[in-house]
Amino acid sequence: MNQFQYTRVTTPKAAVSALSQENGTYFLAGGTNLIDLIKREVVVPERLVDINKLPLATIEKTSTGLRIGAMAKNSAVADHDLAKKHAPLLSMALNAGASAQLRNMATVGGNMMQRTRCPYFYDPSMPCNKRSPVQAGPDKGQPNGPSGCGAIGGINRMHAIFGTSNKCIAVHPSDMCIALVALDATVNVSGPKGDRKIPFGDFHRLPGDAPQKDNTLLPGELIMSVDIPTNKFADNSHYLKVRDRASYAFALISVGVAVDMKRDTIQDIRLAMGGVAHKPWRLTEAEHFLRGKPATEANFKQAATIAMNGAKGYGENDFKLTLAPNSLIDALKTATKTA
Amino acid sequence: MAEYEHLEDEFGNADSSRRNFLKQSSALAALALTPVAASAAIDNGLDEKMAAAFEQMPLQVDINGTMRKLSIEPRVTLLDLLREQLHLTGTKKGCDHGQCGACTVHVDGQRVNACLTLAMTTEGCKVTTIEGLGTLDQMHPMQEAFIKHDGFQCGYCTPGQIMSAVACIREGHANNPDEVREYMSGNICRCGAYANIVDAIMDVKQGGVRV
Numbered sequence: 001m002n003q004f005q006y007t008r009v010t011t012p013k014a015a016v017s018a019l020s021q022e023n024g025t026y027f028l029a030g031g032t033n034l035i036d037l038i039k040r041e042v043v044v045p046e047r048l049v050d051i052n053k054l055p056l057a058t059i060e061k062t063s064t065g066l067r068i069g070a071m072a073k074n075s076a077v078a079d080h081d082l083a084k085k086h087a088p089l090l091s092m093a094l095n096a097g098a099s100a101q102l103r104n105m106a107t108v109g110g111n112m113m114q115r116t117r118c119p120y121f122y123d124p125s126m127p128c129n130k131r132s133p134v135q136a137g138p139d140k141g142q143p144n145g146p147s148g149c150g151a152i153g154g155i156n157r158m159h160a161i162f163g164t165s166n167k168c169i170a171v172h173p174s175d176m177c178i179a180l181v182a183l184d185a186t187v188n189v190s191g192p193k194g195d196r197k198i199p200f201g202d203f204h205r206l207p208g209d210a211p212q213k214d215n216t217l218l219p220g221e222l223i224m225s226v227d228i229p230t231n232k233f234a235d236n237s238h239y240l241k242v243r244d245r246a247s248y249a250f251a252l253i254s255v256g257v258a259v260d261m262k263r264d265t266i267q268d269i270r271l272a273m274g275g276v277a278h279k280p281w282r283l284t285e286a287e288h289f290l291r292g293k294p295a296t297e298a299n300f301k302q303a304a305t306i307a308m309n310g311a312k313g314y315g316e317n318d319f320k321l322t323l324a325p326n327s328l329i330d331a332l333k334t335a336t337k338t339a
Numbered sequence: 340m341a342e343y344e345h346l347e348d349e350f351g352n353a354d355s356s357r358r359n360f361l362k363q364s365s366a367l368a369a370l371a372l373t374p375v376a377a378s379a380a381i382d383n384g385l386d387e388k389m390a391a392a393f394e395q396m397p398l399q400v401d402i403n404g405t406m407r408k409l410s411i412e413p414r415v416t417l418l419d420l421l422r423e424q425l426h427l428t429g430t431k432k433g434c435d436h437g438q439c440g441a442c443t444v445h446v447d448g449q450r451v452n453a454c455l456t457l458a459m460t461t462e463g464c465k466v467t468t469i470e471g472l473g474t475l476d477q478m479h480p481m482q483e484a485f486i487k488h489d490g491f492q493c494g495y496c497t498p499g500q501i502m503s504a505v506a507c508i509r510e511g512h513a514n515n516p517d518e519v520r521e522y523m524s525g526n527i528c529r530c531g532a533y534a535n536i537v538d539a540i541m542d543v544k545q546g547g548v549r550v
Contacts, residue, residue: 003394006413006459028457035416035455036436048413052460075449079510099525100512101503102437104449105456247524 001038005047010054012190012222018049020192020220027051027222029071029110032102037115041124042131044144056109056224059083065230070109070223074176075100077108087228089258092239093179099248109223112177112187112203115214116170116278117250118159120150129167133212157316158250161324162277168211169314172204172279173250179239181280182256182272185228191221200226204279211278233258233270238335241274242327251275253323255331259295266290266336271307276324283307286328295336300329400461402427403471411458418442418453421468429469429498433527440526443499443506444468450506452525469498472505480548481505484539492530500526504540505550513544 009015019025024046028034037043056071059080066086068077077083078094098106120126127148134147151159151169159169177200185200204215217223236259243249254274260267269290271283286307293299304325313321333339395410402425411420418435421427421444433441435454442453445467473479481501484490491497503526507513512522519540520533528536543550 001414003412003414006396006457008459008462028460031457031460032437032452032455035457038414039436048457050457050460073449099440100507100510100522101440101443101450101452101525102455105451247521 001035002041002044004038004045006050007047008050008053012054012056012224015049015051015054015222016191016220018047019222022046025049027113029107029113030073030102030105031110032098032106033110033114037122040122041144042115042122051222057107061086062227064227066228068108068226068228070225071107073104074098074106074108074111075103078103086230086234087179087183088234089182089237089239089256090176090179090228092237093175093254093256096239096241096251096254097175108176108226111174112180112223112226113215114172114174117173118151118170119155121170126150130170130207130211130214133210152314155316156314158252158275159314159317160277161311161313161317161320162273162281163206163279164277164312164314165207165209165211167209168207168278170207170211170278171275172214172277174280175239175241175251175254175274177204177280178254178256178272178274180226180228181282182258182270183228183231183233184270185226187226188224189217189221190224191218193218195224200280201282207278214278231258232260232268236261236335236337238331240327240331240334242323253320253327255327257331257335259332259335261295261336264294266293266295271303271328273307273324273328276311276320283328285309290332295332295338297329297333297338300332301325303332304328396459398459398462400458400463401465403467409458413457413459415458416454417444417446417456417458417461417466420458421453421466427468427470431495431498433496433499438527439496439499440503441496441499443502443526445502445506448506448509450503467502469502472501479505480543480546480550481508481539484543485536488535488539488542489532490536490539491528491532496526496528496530500528500536504536504543507540508544508550513540516541 007018009018026045026048028048028050054071056069058069059072059082060067066082074094078091083091120128121131124145127146127150129147129149132145132147149168160171181200187198187203238257241251241254243251251274256272258270269287271287273281286303289306290303307328308325311321394412396413398409398411400407421430430444431441433439437452437455443450444453446461447464473482481504507522513519516537519537
């Protein structure tokens with residue numbers, strides 16, 4: 001690791017102030033991704049601002065749903081009675097991610113901020129527009145290496161099939177975020193210009209011409225908490241993760257399903273997919289199709305066809321064009337108990 | 340040579356680049372360096388270790404029941420602190436990237452990967468390593484079970500496996516073999532002793548002894 005300055009803060013205000021002061025400064029939460037990136041010199045920080053002592057780890061019931069502090073550990077959220085009761089999809093998704101050790105370290109805010117695991121991004125000798133944008137700013141913390149996208153026409157088995165650009169086809173690696181986008185969560189952030197709320201679906205972004213930007217946070221903003229609105233999905237939720245080994249691997253495809261069932265009919269539904277896009281991929285058109293319809297395999301198949309509109313393979317990941325709809329149908333059957 | 344040895348005592352490990360640096364500048368001038376100036380010295384290709392001496396920060400952490408007052412570089416991981424500075428070499432460095440679990444230790448009772456934990460973040464915490472779990476004379480029940488069930492071959496992953504296994508039971512995630520396999524997936528064993536490791540954990544769990 002390169003040498004860097006280290007500052008420990010105990011209040012959100014001090015954290016925001018510390019981050020705004022100089023370029024090349026990063027918040028350090030659980031560190032499970034950031035320390036790894038620093039070791040590989042993908043991130044070369046000037047200063048780390050340690051936010052682990054911030055009092056932001058509370059998980060509580062509010063009048064409108066659940067509020068989860070940004071510094072709550074992934075394991076603490078997954079095993080929390082409130083999450084298991086009111087947002088079982090979130091518990092399932094969290095427990096499908098990483099290992100028990102990493103979940104003990106990783107925070108909710110850090111999970112949202114994790115970078116792609118695209119091998120080209122992770123290797124500074126390889127071309128990558130996300131790591132080394134063409135229009136690199138004066139930011140001294142800007143990592144090095146050639147620009148371009150090695151994954152297009154290269155090794156892209158793990159890569160995106162939705163929302164890609166000619167600059168980047170990386171995927172967001174989080175499981176937790178699939179559940180949060182499905183559950184219509186809201187992100188509460190605090191920054192130099194005050195507090196604001198970001199709908200979870202608007203937090204992450206598609207690569208477009210600026211794949212270096214994973215999300216819509218403004219400079220100096222700190223994630224404070226995530227709100228999950230009250231819902232009727234607790235009895236019919238399922239997170240399906242398809243991967244190369246049974247545990248401790250990133251998703252090839254993952255599907256989050258949350259259904260409000262009235263007898264055999266789908267009253268309301270939320271669908272999201274992981275391992276397919278630069279952001280947690282919500283399937284709103286398939287949701288719209290299924291709303292009010294009986295939970296049958298025929299309807300699930302049609303919803304899957306709708307969900308796959310616009311999907312595009314890049315060679316090695318062509319199998320996802322089949323695996324994704326099949327996984328969606330499978331997860332729908334499990335969630336609606338019609339398997 | 341004698342004067343270099345004297346300086347080695349004062350500044351820690353010496354190497355040829357530091358000696359070159361010392362040849363170029365007096366020790367007195369070096370002592371006047373601020374951290375920023377020390378960083379600049381690195382940028383200028385001067386001695387990194389000399390600069391590092393000025394980048395130390397204080398850290399107080401309880402390691403296996405003993406409060407340690409330390410002085411470390413902020414970039415030092417808990418794993419490197421344990422092994423290189425405190426010589427607690429029971430905790431192993433496998434991948435150094437959070438993928439193998441060989442470095443598993445407990446921080447405030449929670450199992451974590453020491454390789455991805457900056458030591459500075461453990462200020463005021465209680466760290467337990469394999470050395471703090473049991474002794475040769477009085478082994479921890481999980482250590483005894485690993486021997487009884489032959490839960491290892493080369494043994495390199497074993498300290499991490501045992502620290503993880505103890506936490507797995509304490510967390511309440513060892514109710515059946517399937518659950519143990521899922522919650523032990525962060526500890527890789529290249530020898531493939533998995534079946535015996537699961538047996539050892541289930542044995543301790545079913546034996547009902549407090550771990």
